[in-house]
Amino acid sequence: MxxxxxxxxxxxxxxxxxxxxxxxxxxxxxxxxxxxxxxxxxxxxxxxxxLSGKWTFLVITELLKESQRFNQLRRNLGNVNTKGLTDTLRNLENHQMIKRQVYPTVPVSVEYSITPKGEAFLKVFNEINLWKTKWDSPDVI
Structure with a gap:
């Protein structure tokens, strides 16, 4: 207040x-x-x-690009292990930053996408970038 x-x-x-x-x-x-x-x-x-999870920021940035399935995300992130990615996705889903869509296919397909709440976080990322750009300059003391 x-x-x-x-x-x-x-x-x-x-x-x-x-x-x-x-x-x-x-x-x-x-x-x-x-x-x-x-x-x-x-x-x-x-x-x-x-945001403190090892893969959280990278998962959000990947999903800002496009909706992705689990294995597609895993490939795009590089050396993330399955448990680490699963935990990160669950945490982001619990905080309503991403949405998990299950498709009734055989085998079951799951796709992850960013929510409006997650998209709104792009502004925070941009502000962090502006801050870093301004204060990381050798001219700034």
Missing amino acids: TITPQLTILLDVALLFSLTSKKECEMIRVMESIKFENSCIESISETLQL
């Missing part, structure tokens, strides 16, 4: 009419700021945990 203009006005009015002390108003502002920081840190931490 951020300190909204309304909260600031309420605190100033309370201070003006001596309903609360200046010290109490400052404490409230600090507490609201800390709540915002904790919420932000928690969100970033959860997102990084989602």
